[in-house]
Amino acid sequence: MTVKRKVENITAERMVINWLGLGLFALLGVAAVVPLFLIIGDVYIKGIDAINRLGGLWVFLTELPPTPFDERGGIGPMLVGTLYMTALGALLGIAVGFPLGVYIGEMRREKFANVARAGVNVLVEFPTIVVGLFVYAVMSLAKENLNQYLLGPLSKVLSPLGGWITWFIGPLDGFNAYAGAAALSIIMIPYVALITASAYASIEQPLREAAYAIGGREFNALFVVLRKAVSRAVVTAALLGTAKIAGETAPLLFTAFGNTYYAPFTGPTAAASLWIWYAAQTPYDVQIASAYGAAAVLLTIILTIFIIARIRG
Amino acid sequence: MLGFLLVVLLIPYLIAAYGLLFVKLRWGLRLFGAFIVATIGLLTAMFLVEAYPIIARDGVAVFLQTRWDPVRESYGVLQALTGTVLTSAVAMALAMPMALGVAVTINEILPARWRGVFGSLVDLTATMPTVIYGLWGLFVLGPTLQSLINTLARDTMTSPYTLFTAGVLLAIMITPYAAAVIREGYALVPKPVEEAIYAVGATRFEAVLIKLRYVRNYILGGFFLALGRAMGETVAVAMVVGGNFVRFTTNVFESGITVSSLIALQFPNAASYQYMVPALFAAALLLTLFGLAINAVAIYIIQRGQI
Numbered sequence: 001m002t003v004k005r006k007v008e009n010i011t012a013e014r015m016v017i018n019w020l021g022l023g024l025f026a027l028l029g030v031a032a033v034v035p036l037f038l039i040i041g042d043v044y045i046k047g048i049d050a051i052n053r054l055g056g057l058w059v060f061l062t063e064l065p066p067t068p069f070d071e072r073g074g075i076g077p078m079l080v081g082t083l084y085m086t087a088l089g090a091l092l093g094i095a096v097g098f099p100l101g102v103y104i105g106e107m108r109r110e111k112f113a114n115v116a117r118a119g120v121n122v123l124v125e126f127p128t129i130v131v132g133l134f135v136y137a138v139m140s141l142a143k144e145n146l147n148q149y150l151l152g153p154l155s156k157v158l159s160p161l162g163g164w165i166t167w168f169i170g171p172l173d174g175f176n177a178y179a180g181a182a183a184l185s186i187i188m189i190p191y192v193a194l195i196t197a198s199a200y201a202s203i204e205q206p207l208r209e210a211a212y213a214i215g216g217r218e219f220n221a222l223f224v225v226l227r228k229a230v231s232r233a234v235v236t237a238a239l240l241g242t243a244k245i246a247g248e249t250a251p252l253l254f255t256a257f258g259n260t261y262y263a264p265f266t267g268p269t270a271a272a273s274l275w276i277w278y279a280a281q282t283p284y285d286v287q288i289a290s291a292y293g294a295a296a297v298l299l300t301i302i303l304t305i306f307i308i309a310r311i312r313g
Numbered sequence: 314m315l316g317f318l319l320v321v322l323l324i325p326y327l328i329a330a331y332g333l334l335f336v337k338l339r340w341g342l343r344l345f346g347a348f349i350v351a352t353i354g355l356l357t358a359m360f361l362v363e364a365y366p367i368i369a370r371d372g373v374a375v376f377l378q379t380r381w382d383p384v385r386e387s388y389g390v391l392q393a394l395t396g397t398v399l400t401s402a403v404a405m406a407l408a409m410p411m412a413l414g415v416a417v418t419i420n421e422i423l424p425a426r427w428r429g430v431f432g433s434l435v436d437l438t439a440t441m442p443t444v445i446y447g448l449w450g451l452f453v454l455g456p457t458l459q460s461l462i463n464t465l466a467r468d469t470m471t472s473p474y475t476l477f478t479a480g481v482l483l484a485i486m487i488t489p490y491a492a493a494v495i496r497e498g499y500a501l502v503p504k505p506v507e508e509a510i511y512a513v514g515a516t517r518f519e520a521v522l523i524k525l526r527y528v529r530n531y532i533l534g535g536f537f538l539a540l541g542r543a544m545g546e547t548v549a550v551a552m553v554v555g556g557n558f559v560r561f562t563t564n565v566f567e568s569g570i571t572v573s574s575l576i577a578l579q580f581p582n583a584a585s586y587q588y589m590v591p592a593l594f595a596a597a598l599l600l601t602l603f604g605l606a607i608n609a610v611a612i613y614i615i616q617r618g619q620i
Binding site for chain 1 (some may be wrong): 343449
């Protein structure tokens with residue numbers, strides 16, 4: 001009788017610890033995502049108010065940013081710069097990241113594929129500012145020769161096409177949109193590669209044999225037949241990677257540099273994230289407001305891409 | 314000339330890699346592998362070259378002295394290094410319990426159809442732009458933490474922007490990275506092991522503890538991956554850390570500086586000084602080596618302990 005009671009006591013005690021322990025884990029888990037709601041709420045409440053104060057949505061999306069003495073203004077050049085650099089960076093990131101992912105996912109038995117996999121694993125965790133500094137260093141070395149031998153003559157050849165071409169192609173400044181896009185693509189490559197690799201690695205062996213059997217050349221088997229099996233995962237990876245690089249700031253600090261005017265992409269280029277970084281640290285209310293507005297716009301772009309990726313995936 | 318070779322060879326290289334994919338697939342793929350390895354090698358080499366002037370002048374002393382005084386051309390990154398260690402320590406101490414909580418909540422506590430939603434929220438925390446975290450830290454988190462800490466212990470936090478603020482902000486940002494690795498490991502605990510745990514009469518909580526011990530390699534791996542993120546994070550930290558690169562401090566409730574935010578804040582005016590650009594590249598080299606070492610450890614731990 002006493003023995004039974006003792007067992008019951010322990011059980012009750014253990015149940016209490018059980019619920020307390022599980023409750024603690026749940027609390028900690030919830031604590032990890034609560035800031036997300038606080039941040040999104042803060043950005044939208046202050047951001048929408050700021051956009052209204054600075055002249056409404058259309059003005060905000062197209063006009064130049066406010067100087068400290070302006071009443072209204074927007075983030076037009078920043079939006080254009082962000083979209084341009086993100087699109088270029090994402091294209092380049094997928095163009096290199098996808099084949100790389102196929103390599104480290106499909107050729108796992110090769111020694112060099114494992115070296116490449118280790119490289120990708122390192123690069124995905126790399127501090128983004130280091131990537132920006134790297135592109136800056138390459139750019140400052142390459143700029144002069146590049147302008148002299150390649151871009152100078154090229155822009156002369158292309159000049160009959162009209163003035164608009166100088167916005168895209170021409171002798172580069174030390175800071176330009178292409179350097180920014182290159183830095184963004186280096187951040188995106190390992191991201192796409194890793195997800196592609198794990199998707200290819202999870203293809204079942206019979207399916208792989210079937211693909212090789214009907215595909216003829218290895219290229220067709222890998223890139224045409226098997227791609228269909230993993231396309232969903234790869235598209236999701238591409239979208240999430242794009243969402244990630246759209247908001248990156250550190251790699252753009254020394255590559256795109258930022259600007260406050262609509263300017264050719266061959267020179268310093270504005271980006272929404274760079275404007276938030278700059279304007280938030282000024283002492284002027286109107287510029288801080290425009291930083292919040294820019295944050296709301298940037299967050300909307302990223303949330304849209306993220307939700308599309310989640311619904312598809 | 315080096316620069317010319319670099320960029321002009323890069324484009325034909327990528328075209329050749331794509332061409333080879335059609336002709337001889339394996340070699341084409343290998344070129345892509347070589348591309349990524351070469352990028353990392355080139356990056357390290359480039360930083361060594363760019364940092365050489367200051368290392369030739371000061372030797373390792375550049376990493377060991379605390380004076381950052383551009384006017385006298387004296388550059389020491391020790392206080393930035395200390396700042397990085399302190400902010401990372403605060404961040405890891407807060408982030409690891411939260412990451413464990415996330416992994417357990419998703420795998421054990423939530424009903425199956427809420428798991429995906431909660432997982433998406435955690436992933437979104439990782440995808441959010443760091444500059445938006447910085448904005449929030451600047452106007453909401455910093456002032457809130459200051460008043461909170463000062464209510465608990467009067468006058469400990471004199472400014473809203475301190476190493477502690479940066480650490481708390483970092484903790485929020487890096488939790489998903491640690492959580493992702495732990496979640497992955499947790500889901501891999503074999504069913505027979507789980508059944509055995511319950512068969513000896515464990516409660517749910519005891520089972521959780523045993524399973525966490527079972528995946529300890531993943532927890533350790535997640536720890537190092539998150540640590541790598543914490544050390545490298547730039548923009549958000551630079552916005553809330555206070556930007557104090559003059560006075561050496563080991564008090565987390567004072568303004569400080571970290572290695573990456575030193576680069577971000579000082580680089581724009583570095584060109585006016587003779588040795589500042591090399592000094593900042595030396596700091597970047599330090600970040601790179603840290604990143605390589607920490608990730609190597611993390612990858613080794615995770616691969617060794619794969620279930």
